[in-house]
Amino acid sequence: MSDPILLPAALAAHAPALLVAVPLILSTVAAAQPSGRFAWALAFISAAVAFFCAIELFAATRGEYAIVSYAMGGWEPPFGIEFRIDGLNAALLLLLSATALVTLVFGFSTVEDEVDPDKRSLFYSAFMLCFSGLSGVAITGDAFNLFVFLEISSIGTYAIIAMGWSNDRRALTASFNYLVMGTIGATFFVIGIGFLYMATGTLNMADMAARIAELPGNRVVEVGFAFILVGIGLKAALFPLHLWLPNAYAFAPSFVTTFLAATATKVAFYVIIRFSFDVFAIDSGFVQNALTYVVTPLAIAGMIIASAQALFQADARRLLAYSSVAQVGYMLLGLGIATAAGVTAGALHLLNHALMKGALFMALGAFFYSYGVRRIDDLKGLGQAMPAVGGAFTIGALSLIGVPFTAGFISKFYLIQAALQNGWWWAVVAILAASVLAVFYCYRMLVALWVNPKPEPEHLPNGHVRKVPLTILVPLYVFALANLYFGINSEFMVDMARIAAEAAINGGVGR
């Protein structure tokens, strides 16, 4: 590892382990005691530690094919579990921990508002488990270990989604639905790993990649890839496996929706990239075929159909959830293009989409905090009543449409460019059609927000209006302004995505 930039060298050497282990151990401390505030502080500390470790790892992986490898328990890979960080997952880890840190500030007031007092410390404990599991999925270089972390994050996720029940009992069925679907997905994934283990006799991804290269045309390996693609596709909400997502996002507490929308499907998307390009080689025909003939049509269908479904939603968060399914389609389209430019565009959209959905869901959380409203009809006139929150929401919505000078424009621009380089004009048509649909559904919300008189207080479901505290406004504007900043000053994000794509395609774990 190169010279540490932030942490003392003794800690920097163990940054990969600390990033995952600190949230894990603090979640047990949080679960044991009754105070929600104290648990929040622990969660914040764990996210801050993870953030510092992620910056450290990000800096250490900036060089050409630079890799940080950490042998768990001193057992050297490929026999022991290896944590392996390259340009691809360093960017994801940075996104994950930064999002956790910012949304936790947002959670300080909204969780107190939306979660029962006696459940708050358990809520933060489950959140830390989820966060630790997601970082574990992103950081590990061992295929089976990835499955274990996937399950850790899923269990935490089911619990925190179900915590929305004190506002809306449908959160329980939404969470149960996700539990059943998520378990099926994880089972498919582990069956796929089983096939690969059978064919290669190893679980370390780098080792596996080297051995798969020696087995061209092996049917067991191909079946393993198919199982992994379907299993993780379910977690990534790849259309038509997205059915768990709209309800889970719509009924979870605002904090959970914000965090999951910005991170959960992204981590699954990362796993697809890792397996398609690193563990399997794109030049082997069946991966290329799977991406071109399976992933690309589904991605385009998802973009169009989910955007169209978003048009007809009454609940604002459900609308954005369907839009998230469509955005996953954009990312997977980048993957389906399967060139360096395509994967760069996909990774770029992954990062930018986290920024826009973070801002949008936080703004909806702020409206709920003040006015207790979730439906689009009830948003009428709130722009006049809460101009600051309405402004941030508008920035997020414009970025979602892809208006120039926002982050959303940059990633769509790169995606269209990548599609044109391949000569896929029909993909460009699909991107533009989905963007037009995005204009319509964002227009619906923005019109409700701004083109109506300020609502009269007696119509409020809550009885009184609460002022939005700074703990909501500051993280909201961090996300909203990031959308503008990275829309104008896009080099940082584009470089990050380009290095990530190069790490995936050229660097590769096995090469």
Place this chain on the structure above:
Amino acid sequence: MGAHLILRVVAKLLIPLIFIFGFYVHFHAKYAPGGAFQAGVILAAAVIVYGLIYGMDAARKAVPPWAARVGMALGAFIFAAVGFVSLIFGENFLDYDVLHPDVEHARGQYLGIILVEIGVLLTVTTVIIAIFYAFAGRSPEITEEEW
């Protein structure tokens, strides 16, 4: 002491034996099938039998719900903390060799697993008890008359 006299007497005789058997399964796992998961369930079964026969209030007195909650977290904490000990000694996370100087015979690994198993035992026992409390302690949301 009217109803279920036989049950009460037999339970009183059996419960200590169940506990001993639970610890036997735990500590004998090095030589025979068993381990912290099985042992934890057996220990929890003793508390559950007590709760079934003497009533929930008696069981809650013996193992208070807060103790179950703390036990769950403490067990997992012990498990993770053993990994952190090796970090403190400057080795990689989960490297149990630091726990004992005799690296050649892997005494540290042996010690590490024993400590981890204690954490597992604690967590499994208290989780099963907590699940029992959660189900048995539920009052029906709709009273019988309203059906």
